Amino acid sequence: MSALSSLSPARKQYLEFKKQFPDAILMYQVGDFFETFDEDAYITARELQIVRTTRSYSKGKERVPLAGIPVHALDNYVGKLIQRGYKVVICEQQGEAKGRDVVERAVTRILTAGTLSEPDLLPVRQNNYLVSIAPGRQQTGLAAVDVSTGEFMVTWFRPDELPLALDAELQRLAPVECLLVENSDASSYQFPSHNLTVTYCPPYFYQQEAAQQRLCRLFGVQSLEAYGCAREPQAIAAAGAIVAYLDKMNPSLLSLLTALYSYRTDNYMVLDAHTQRNLELLQGARSGSLQGSLLGVLDRTITPMGARQMRRTITQPLLDLQELQARLRSVEELYENPAIRSRFSSCLQELGDLERVSGRIRQGTAVRNEVLGLREYLAVLPTVRDLLQSCEAPLLLEMAEELDPCPQVSALIGQALLGRDEEGEEGDEGRLIRPGYHAELDALYDAIRDSRRWMISLELRERQRTGIRALKVGFNKVFGYYIEVSNANLKFVPDDYMRKQTLVNAERYITPELKEHEARILSAVEHIEEMERGIYADVLRQLAMHYQALMTSAALIARLDVLLSFAEVAAHQGYVRPVLEQGQRLDILGGRHPVVEYTLDGDVFIPNDTHQEAEQGERILLLTGPNMAGKSTYLRQVALIALLAQIGSFVPARQARIGLVDRIFTRVGAEDDIASGKSTFMVEMEETATILHHATSHSLIILDEIGRGTSTYDGLAIARAVVEYLHNEVKARTLFATHYHELAVLTDELEHLRVYTVAISEDEQSEIVFLHRVVPGCATRSFGVHVAKLAGMPPSLVQRAEKVLQQLETGKHIYPVISSERPEKRSSARIAETSAPYYAQNGAQPVTPSAATFAWQSAEARSIALLLEQEDQEAALDTIDVYAITPLDALNLLFLRQKKKRSY
Secondary structure, three states: OOOOOOEOHHHHHHHHHHHHOOOOEEEEEEOOEEEEEHHHHHHHHHHHOOOOEEEEOEOOOOEEEEEEEEHHHHHHHHHHHHHOOOOEEEEEEOOOOOOOOOOOEEEEEEEOOOOOOOHHHOOOOOOOOEEEEEOOOOOEEEEEEEOOOOEEEEEEEOHHHOOHHHHHHHHHHOOOEEEEEOOOOHHHOOOOOOOOEEEEEOHHHHOHHHHHHHHHHHHOOOOOHHHOOOOOHHHHHHHHHHHHHHHHHOHHHHHHOOOOEEOOHHHEOEEOHHHHHHOOOOOOOOOOOOOOOHHHHHOOOOOHHHHHHHHHHHHOOEOOHHHHHHHHHHHHHHHHOHHHHHHHHHHHOOOOOHHHHHHHHHHOOOOHHHHHHHHHHHHHHHHHHHHHHOOOOHHHHHHHHHOOOOHHHHHHHHHHEOOOOOOOOOOOOOOOEOOOOOHHHHHHHHHHHHHHHHHHHHHHHHHHHHOOOOOEEEEEOOOEEEEEEEHHHHHHOOOOOEEEEEOOOEEEEEOHHHHHHHHHHHHHHHHHHHHHHHHHHHHHHHHHOOHHHHHHHHHHHHHHHHHHHHHHHHHHHOOEOOEEEOOOOEEEEEEOOHHHHHHOOOOOOOOEEEEEEHHHOEOEEEEEOOOOOOHHHHHHHHHHHHHHHOOOOOEOOOEEEEEOOOEEEEEOOOOOEHHHOEOHHHHHHHHHHHHHHHOOOOOEEEEEOOOOOOOHHHHHHHHHHHHHHHHHHHOOEEEEEOOOHHHHHHHHOOOOEEEEEEEEEEOOOOOEEEEEEEEEOOOOOOOHHHHHHHOOOOHHHHHHHHHHHHHHHOOOOOOOOOOOOOHHHOOHHHHHHHHOOOOOHHHOOOOOOOHHHOOOOOHHHHHHHHHHOOOOHHHHHHOOOOOOOOHHHHHHHHHHHHHHHHHO
16 A cells, blocks of 8 residues: 555645645645645644644654644744745635535635735835846846736846946835846845745746737737836846736736836936935834934825825935926925825825725725725815815826716715614615615515525424423524424424434424425525625726726825825924026035934034035035044935935025035945855945945935045045045035044145034043034044043043153053054154054144154155255155155145144
8 A cells, every 4th residue: 555545635735726726735624624634734834823733644653743823823824934035825715615525625815925915914114015026137137016006117237337336226115025037146135134035936027028928918019119117128127027926926916017117227316325314214224213313204195196296206216307396395395284284194094095996996806895995085175176286286187087986986986885883674684785786686585585484483483382481483594494492392283393413401493484485595605605705796897997087086086195294294393495496516505414403302403504516615524523422423414415405305404505416326334245255344435336326416425434444544545535526526515524524635726625524512621521512623522532432432441542642642642553564663753653653543733744754655755754854845846746645645744734834
């Protein structure tokens, strides 16, 4: 006897299904539970923290591990498995067991992170994107879909845009699942989440010709010209792979994809992945949640689709000045009219998730309450349209014209479905379809109503006929209808009563007439249930014909919700409308950091001005100042104000005039990439190089402490070279925070550079107070020891650090000089040359300089330094080869010459 033949029929059936889905957890329905077996049981028990047991399913002694969950809790548990990256297959019973035959079962759903459409399994206020990447030599395609809303889009990247633009778009979309072709390397992409599910698909999914045919068949078109990607092969491949994957996982989801939206990332302000994280646009760096993020400040949206639109708006700032002016004009009108804002808010509070309900109707999975809810939502739209028509802003009036309340949908739902609180006629309990909508169904209800009335009258008639006053007519699901007589009255039971069930204190009977009416009722009930299911499915099909109009209205409500949110935030936080223009101006009066101000909880935020205009001499702002004084906050606030202006929001300032920014670049913080073998300094240099290669004259660049990850000499040299390159080559608006106070001398050489510092107040006890005011000038100290004290360092450590600092500032060397030479062979001059400080630490006056106190990088520079000690300084400077001298040697020579002149 084979091992397979010894298995029970149910076990054989399970193994057949499991063979089809070896890479998924198979949820196999057994009565009121979904069971998992074998390795799936171990995974399920471990991940869900449920009990694992064993059971024998063969004639032998082998026991099979299993772990089960109740049917009613399926969505909750499946959601947890999917969040952990597992694929789940749902295998449900299709009927009741008939004798010894195995119950018929079928796979009804295949669930992955990116193919979920069930409301209970999805985040309400953000999209659930499935993306597909199709790399190629000439182009890389990226497609994304949210099957719960029907949003399907595609873009593509040239080789020179990689990996910056692709990483930025992945960061913006924050997908939950990514499709890659088999044998590709997922580590080459910078995914924003470690929990993302990577699914490898066969190469034919990405074959360009097959992908194009797939898309054309889906949309019912001959070509993709109308969708803007007909000549973009890798874009087509990426989108086609998504269609093939959805067709494999759950074909009903394809009905939600009615169009393909093609876009280019350079149509919006470019925000690379680092910038999105550094500016904390969607989540706080520390909290990993809304707290501490720009989204947490701006998101006062009311509807779920509005919340999702807000995320997209923040991460896609506009470059079109006309479109921005239209947004700002709309926000201004809403800002100035609190009454109309309040009326709009009241309307939106009555709306649910129009997008996802419409999608479930299109898919044919919406339940009665969702459809009835849709009717209630649509009833609000005429009021919203009237309010929009009362506005003056062109954008709001345009939205009023496009908003469709879909009266046909409301009418159909009202005609077809019985409301939640509506009661039908007697005997219509639980009725779904409204009386009068379907004649045949009404006839069935009439028939069952007559039989139930006969049942009610039966009890009175039988009491009169038998003389048994305690006789009762009842019903239960197991035995059906019956006549119950207590044991004390059994002697009065007529001969035509047939015993059906014996109880402890009574007997239950049935009569031929009762049996006939019971059969009529049960047959009618079964027929009614089947007919109502068919009628309801037909109603959903009719409603689905209005899917596009419903989605258009949902999108308009989402946009309105975002504009209302901008106006509410502006009113509560004291924001002003910015003036936007072409050019490189960046004038901000009384600017504030929107997130820091929001989290101060009543404390006053110190505002600061920013003035950058190339024609007026301020293109690069070099910001010095001590630690903890607010340099990083100031840098970020300028970037956020520019971003807020270009999403159409008011800004936290007294006044703002901003030339459009095509890209915002940030290089802040210190982090390494151990997995790639990159040090903190290497990561810093790579990010800086990316900025220098991709920034344009219309970009806004934020640099914080460039060069701090290496030695003082190297760091200062690199920082200076970066400033010079930005000034002379890139010519972008730049804010550069640094502790290299020596860079202040660049104001004499770079026409468009200005130096500022963050002011402090220091008392007689050397205690400092941070004033958080940005003022012209250069800091003289960094106050790092003071910050260490504030951080709670041990007092003895702080005292020791202060003593060491004093020794360094007075030129007393406390560290031995490391050299390969034997100590006794090293001359005092050599020691002085290799160990003398380039500048005294923390801005103190340097040790009396001479040519011997510097570590020159070239013999020519050393010779010129010696000449500078002579009286003929001009002749010495004339010998400098400006094309060959290093920046460090040049700075040293400049320093010597200034000190020499002052000594005269």
